[in-house]
Amino acid sequence: KRTAHCLEGATFAAAALRALGFPPLLLDLEADNDTDHVIAVFKVREHWGAIAKSNFTGCRYREPVYRTLRELALSYFHIYFNLRGERTLRRYSRPVNLTQFDDYEWMTSKENIWVVPNHLCDIPHRPLLGPAQIKALTRVDARTIQGEITGHRRDRSKPAPRIFRKR
DSSP states (O other): OOOOOHHHHHHHHHHHHHHTTSOOEEEEEEESSSOOEEEEEEEETTEEEEEOOOSSTTSSOEEEEESSHHHHHHTTGGGOBOTTSOBOEEEEEOOEEGGGGGGGTTTTOSSOOTHHHHHHHHSOEEESSOHHHHHTOOOOOHHHHHHHTTTSTTOOSSOOOGGGSOO
């Protein structure tokens, strides 16, 4: 199908990071009135970075320059919004080490590995904003929305690349 969701992309990135000697870590970014976003996180010289797949241009890779996971999660805040322009990112999880799912063969299984997303949904998440901050949030302007969804299935400004057009 040549498509993937963020969980599949993050899981693939975690497997690649593991092959490079990093622990395979996933982190869940939890939203209100929107879908969650899962990222693979890694640490280089005491700083966190992330690899992610998204249909929104700003919800992808992060250089390892963030001192804390909270800083890393907040780096997604300004471009994390729904198509109504509401800023939706609210919480983040601790990193989950996928080695605990090795018995499920998460790196090579052809079957869905629902145990991983179920675990991500079940673990505690830390808040990024307080109630007063949430109440004061402004909507995202139309220009930012258009810039973020460039290439997204909702973006009708350009035809799909030839390889994705129906024949």
